[in-house]
Amino acid sequence: MTRSISRRAALAGLGLAAASAGCLGRTENIAGRDPPEQLTLEINATPADADPNGIRIARQLEEHLTAVGIDVRLNTVGQTDLWRKVLINQNFDLYVGQFVETEPFDPDALYGLTHSRFVAESGWQNPFGLTEMAVDDLLERQRRAAGRDRDDAVDALQETVCELQPFSVVAFPDALTAVQESRFDGWTEDRQPLSVTGLLELDDVAADGSGGGGSATNASAGGVETTTDAAAADATGDALRLVTTDDRITENWNPIAAEYRNHGTFTGLLYDPLVRADGDEFFPWLATGWERVDETTLDVTLREARWHDGEPVTASDVAFTYAFLRDTSLGNVETPVPTPRFRGRSSVVEGARARDESTVRLTVADVNETVAARALRVPILPEHVWSERTGAATIAGFEFDFETTEAIVSNNPDPVGSGPLRFVEATAGESVAFERNPDHFLVRSTPEDDADASGETADPRAGVPSRYHGKPAFDRLRIEVLPSDISAVESVAEGLADATVSNLGPESVPRIGRSADARLVSGRSAAFYHVGYNVRRSPLSNPRFRAVIARLIDKTAIVDGAFDGYARAATSPLAASSADVPESVAWADGSDPVHPFFDDGGSLDVAAAREALREIGYRFDGEGRLLSRGR
Numbered sequence: 266m267t268r269s270i271s272r273r274a275a276l277a278g279l280g281l282a283a284a285s286a287g288c289l290g291r292t293e294n295i296a297g298r299d300p301p302e303q304l305t306l307e308i309n310a311t312p313a314d315a316d317p318n319g320i321r322i323a324r325q326l327e328e329h330l331t332a333v334g335i336d337v338r339l340n341t342v343g344q345t346d347l348w349r350k351v352l353i354n355q356n357f358d359l360y361v362g363q364f365v366e367t368e369p370f371d372p373d374a375l376y377g378l379t380h381s382r383f384v385a386e387s388g389w390q391n392p393f394g395l396t397e398m399a400v401d402d403l404l405e406r407q408r409r410a411a412g413r414d415r416d417d418a419v420d421a422l423q424e425t426v427c428e429l430q431p432f433s434v435v436a437f438p439d440a441l442t443a444v445q446e447s448r449f450d451g452w453t454e455d456r457q458p459l460s461v462t463g464l465l466e467l468d469d470v471a472a473d474g475s476g477g478g479g480s481a482t483n484a485s486a487g488g489v490e491t492t493t494d495a496a497a498a499d500a501t502g503d504a505l506r507l508v509t510t511d512d513r514i515t516e517n518w519n520p521i522a523a524e525y526r527n528h529g530t531f532t533g534l535l536y537d538p539l540v541r542a543d544g545d546e547f548f549p550w551l552a553t554g555w556e557r558v559d560e561t562t563l564d565v566t567l568r569e570a571r572w573h574d575g576e577p578v579t580a581s582d583v584a585f586t587y588a589f590l591r592d593t594s595l596g597n598v599e600t601p602v603p604t605p606r607f608r609g610r611s612s613v614v615e616g617a618r619a620r621d622e623s624t625v626r627l628t629v630a631d632v633n634e635t636v637a638a639r640a641l642r643v644p645i646l647p648e649h650v651w652s653e654r655t656g657a658a659t660i661a662g663f664e665f666d667f668e669t670t671e672a673i674v675s676n677n678p679d680p681v682g683s684g685p686l687r688f689v690e691a692t693a694g695e696s697v698a699f700e701r702n703p704d705h706f707l708v709r710s711t712p713e714d715d716a717d718a719s720g721e722t723a724d725p726r727a728g729v730p731s732r733y734h735g736k737p738a739f740d741r742l743r744i745e746v747l748p749s750d751i752s753a754v755e756s757v758a759e760g761l762a763d764a765t766v767s768n769l770g771p772e773s774v775p776r777i778g779r780s781a782d783a784r785l786v787s788g789r790s791a792a793f794y795h796v797g798y799n800v801r802r803s804p805l806s807n808p809r810f811r812a813v814i815a816r817l818i819d820k821t822a823i824v825d826g827a828f829d830g831y832a833r834a835a836t837s838p839l840a841a842s843s844a845d846v847p848e849s850v851a852w853a854d855g856s857d858p859v860h861p862f863f864d865d866g867g868s869l870d871v872a873a874a875r876e877a878l879r880e881i882g883y884r885f886d887g888e889g890r891l892l893s894r895g896r
Contacts, residue, residue, distance in 0.1 A: 306330060310342075318827055320361075321823065357797075361796055381397065387523070390608045406418040408636045415633065423847060426837075435793070438793075443769065462541065464737065531742075534686040537684045539551050548729065548730060579622050586643065644682070651672055708736070753767060810881060
């Protein structure tokens, strides 16, 4: 006897998800586990206190999988443990999570996410284990093509990925942020308010127009500062105060650590890339510019900069970074150990060498200009720090069958970057503080004696948009960890914090509205929620089986219930990006055009889902339990 699950009932179940807050490490077994031949799948997700949206997606999928006869284990773990399980150990069936890029991203982001060349690597490089020649060919084609030819390749790529479903896009959420506007201005909906560029574009309400705030620190001759009174600095208008429910930034500052980084906002303020992006446009950052020498060669010129420990940033650091991203052991272990982040971008660079102190020559693949510019958006690392971390290492929780390195497992204490902020202090699980880098090119005025051969004074910020000049507009950034979204919103409403950092659940929105001093900033995020599948394992290795699971996800109900409308259902991972989404994969009329929900008038059509499973060779026992193939 089959039954339908009404959308109303599903929405009610989603509302109960918040009750799972705090149940870290808990495993729920909904269906019986007798007999052993019943097909069992585990869904991994973070609990409601870490991400209220993700657990609600997981609960709906759990209920629908159970309804069609699959034995389901819902495993709720902390965010770090989730990403270690999925991205590092690759020990999972299904997971629910968010993509790492919040700003609209170029289609080449799918190269690292789905190309089979990365199948043996850890991290965000093809965590699903997809090996599909058609996808690889389209990924390579979009890298080489330009104009309409590239658009056609990207269209075909979206159609192929959506058909194969190595992951199921669920929805693009609104980035919900509670802000106080009495001290800083610039919290806008058209830009991510808590992205690197969003934080750098804030203005001090009390500023006199000269850019930036006053100084709460004392500079030493070596370029390193010591805060004179941390408590006083945090209490003044010179400090930007943020609150979050995610404690990872208080424990780890390693920019290449996949399990500790979500969107990389704060490490992005510690480490400079050569280039930053503004929509579809790229502008120089640590580089003053770049020039294509020929089809496979780029020359990049650096602006004058120093590491936070006072050492100069040189072209050798840049060349080291690209070699290091390919192999963090630099040949010190038998098998190369690539970084778990940024490999999709860095893979474009096949070689790098310093021509002089300020010019590095990059050997690049035959790619279009957009892809080449993306390759310049990796964090540049100091060679004198990271070259000491190339030796083999082990750490509890990793299950590699090959060696890893100190660079990957290090928490990177006392991080040394060249970015506009530098590390001050942290208490694990409670708070972290950064301060303004007074030697950064954004805040340096043009020295009168710094003239080129023509006698003209060099501008240390040449090519950087004027809105970033003199930034950041705060001398100190403090991030405090609180136990829940509600307490984070209340902290902003009471004037104890300037903004929230975490993914706020929709239940927080009414509390923001009840405060006269807090405002909701809601902007569309490109960090899509998705269900990821481990295609290395049967039956998830079968794209037809994955297609059936995709059809068990009621995206409309999730958007209405879990997100309370603060999200947009989608099929393509590029739905929030500048690339056009072809009609064949465009969400329309409340339905997924590729793998539509088994919908029976607002209910899950259990009978139709079971019939779809029978059509691909599965069978059920007398009690309606789905049996593993071959048993």
